[in-house]
Amino acid sequence: MNNIAWPKLDYQESKDTYETLHRWLQIVGKLRLNKSPWINHSWQSTFYVTSRGLTTSAIPLGDKNITVDFDFVDHKVIFTKSDGLVHSFDLTSESVSEFYRKFCVAMKKMEVEVTIDTHPNECNDYLSFNEDREHCTYNKEHAHRLFQVFVRVNNVLLQFRSRFLGKCSPVHLFWGSFDLAVTRFSGRPAPEHPGVAPHISKEVMKEAYSHEVSSCGFWPGNEWFPQAAFYSYAYPISDGFAETGIEPANAFYHKELGEFILTYDDVRKSLEPERILLDFFQSTYEAAAILGKWDRVKWEESIHMHHLQALHPGTLML
Numbered sequence: 313m314n315n316i317a318w319p320k321l322d323y324q325e326s327k328d329t330y331e332t333l334h335r336w337l338q339i340v341g342k343l344r345l346n347k348s349p350w351i352n353h354s355w356q357s358t359f360y361v362t363s364r365g366l367t368t369s370a371i372p373l374g375d376k377n378i379t380v381d382f383d384f385v386d387h388k389v390i391f392t393k394s395d396g397l398v399h400s401f402d403l404t405s406e407s408v409s410e411f412y413r414k415f416c417v418a419m420k421k422m423e424v425e426v427t428i429d430t431h432p433n434e435c436n437d438y439l440s441f442n443e444d445r446e447h448c449t450y451n452k453e454h455a456h457r458l459f460q461v462f463v464r465v466n467n468v469l470l471q472f473r474s475r476f477l478g479k480c481s482p483v484h485l486f487w488g489s490f491d492l493a494v495t496r497f498s499g500r501p502a503p504e505h506p507g508v509a510p511h512i513s514k515e516v517m518k519e520a521y522s523h524e525v526s527s528c529g530f531w532p533g534n535e536w537f538p539q540a541a542f543y544s545y546a547y548p549i550s551d552g553f554a555e556t557g558i559e560p561a562n563a564f565y566h567k568e569l570g571e572f573i574l575t576y577d578d579v580r581k582s583l584e585p586e587r588i589l590l591d592f593f594q595s596t597y598e599a600a601a602i603l604g605k606w607d608r609v610k611w612e613e614s615i616h617m618h619h620l621q622a623l624h625p626g627t628l629m630l
Contacts, residue, residue, distance in 0.1 A: 323533035328449035341487035342428035358484035384459035408444035478611035493529030540576035544596035550603035
C-alpha cells in the first residue's frame with residue numbers, strides 16, 4: 313500500500329472540539345434513530361464516511377426521505393429532503409444548546425416532526441442538549457484533521473471487511489461511543505450481555521451483543537483513554553484471548569477496557585500505516601476466531617470471491 317501521510321492527532325489539544333462535535337452528532341443521529349426501522353445491533357442509527365464528512369444516508373419519512381450531512385470541508389450541516397427542500401447552517405464555535413435550537417428550526421423548515429431524547433448517550437455527563445452551554449468549541453482545523461483520519465481508517469476497514477464472507481456490519485460510525493467500526497459475527501448466539509454502558513438502555517446493549525462478535529475500529533480518544541487509538545475486541549472473551557500474541561509488537565491488551573489497543577501515533581509514524589493497521593485487525597480477529605472455534609473455512613474461503621477480488625477492476629465486466 314502507498315505510504316500516505318496520516319495527520320497528527322492530539323487528543324488534549326482537540327478534546328473540546330471532539331466533545332462538542334460528539335454531542336452534535338448525537339442530536340442528528342437521534343433523528344435517524346427515531347425515524348428508521350430498527351435493524352439488528354442498532355445499525356439503523358449510524359453515520360457513514362463520505363468524501364466531505366459524515367452522512368446519515370437517506371432517512372425514511374413515509375413517502376419521502378431526508379439526508380443529513382456533516383461537511384468538514386466547508387464546515388456546514390446540510391439537510392436535504394427528497395421533495396426538494398434544502399436547509400443548512402454553518403459549523404462554528406457555539407454551544408450544544410444553540411446547535412440543538414438550530415436543529416429544531418431545521419426540522420420545522422424541512423417539515424419533519426420528530427421528538428428525541430435530549431440527553432447524551434455513552435458520555436460521562438447527562439446534561440440535556442437544550443441546556444448544554446458547557447460544550448461550545450468547534451476548531452475547523454481539528455475537525456478537518458479528524459475527518460481526514462476517518463477517511464483513511466474507513467478505507468482500511470473496507471479492505472478488511474472484504475475478506476469475510478459471513479455476517480458483517482457496514483463500516484459505520486456509532487454516535488454513542490464516537491467510533492468508526494466494523495463487526496464480524498461467528499453465526500452463533502452469545503451468552504446474555506450484562507448490558508452495562510453509561511447512559512444507554514440495557515436492552516440496547518443486550519441486543520447489540522446477542523451473537524458472538526469480533527469487532528474493531530478507531531476512536532479519537534476520550535476521558536477513559538485520552539489518546540487516539542485503534543481497538544479490537546471479542547464477545548464473549550475466550551480463555552487465553554488477552555494473552556495471545558498479535559501484530560504489530562507494540563499493540564497491547566488493555567485489561568480495564570477489555571480490548572486490544574494500537575495507538576494512532578504508532579500507526580501514523582510507521583512506514584506502512586495501512587499494512588500495520590490491517591495486520592492488527594487481522595491478527596486480533598484470528599485470535600478471536602481460533603480461540604472461539606469459529607467456522608473459518610465457511611466464513612473466509614470462497615474460490616469465486618477470491619478470483620473476483622484478484623481481478624483488476626478495469627478488466628471486470630458486470
